[in-house]
Amino acid sequence: MKFRKRPIVVEAWQLTSKNRASNVGWPQWLHDAWNLPDGAPGRVFPFEAAPAMLAVSTLEGIMQVSLGDWIIQGVKGELYPCKPDIFEATYEIAE
Numbered sequence: 834m835k836f837r838k839r840p841i842v843v844e845a846w847q848l849t850s851k852n853r854a855s856n857v858g859w860p861q862w863l864h865d866a867w868n869l870p871d872g873a874p875g876r877v878f879p880f881e882a883a884p885a886m887l888a889v890s891t892l893e894g895i896m897q898v899s900l901g902d903w904i905i906q907g908v909k910g911e912l913y914p915c916k917p918d919i920f921e922a923t924y925e926i927a928e
Contacts, residue, residue, distance in 0.1 A: 842927045844906045845920070848898050853885055862906050875912045877904065889914055 846852075846860055856864070866889075869876040873890060880886040880897055887898040889912050898904055898914040905915050915923075 841908055843908065843924070845903045845915075845924065847903050847917075848887060848900055850885065850900055853887070853900070862910075862912075863904065866912055875910070877912065 844860060844862060846863055852858055856867070859867075863877060866875050866877040869890075874892055876890040877898075878888055878890075880888040885900065887904070889896050889898060889904060891911070891913055896914050901917045903915045903917065903920045904912055905920075906912055
């Protein structure tokens with residue numbers, strides 16, 4: 834059987850060196866994720882091995898967010914990183 838992904842609208846934010854240096858312009862859901870307690874699913878925090886990067890605590894474990902990657906807030910509020918090429922092939926701007 835074949836399946837087509839349902840069209841959904843998600844919120845996303847791209848990590849750049851500029852917005853990593855300052856949290857000005859971060860969406861509220863990302864600020865909320867930054868302030869979650871250690872170990873909480875959806876928590877966003879500095880990646881210890883490379884402070885310019887971030888990490889996201891997901892149900893599948895800790896996932897690294899490199900410069901250029903997107904953090905997506907899914908339909909149930911879950912957060913997960915996405916590489917830029919996959920993001921571009923999968924998502925388009927919703928007005």
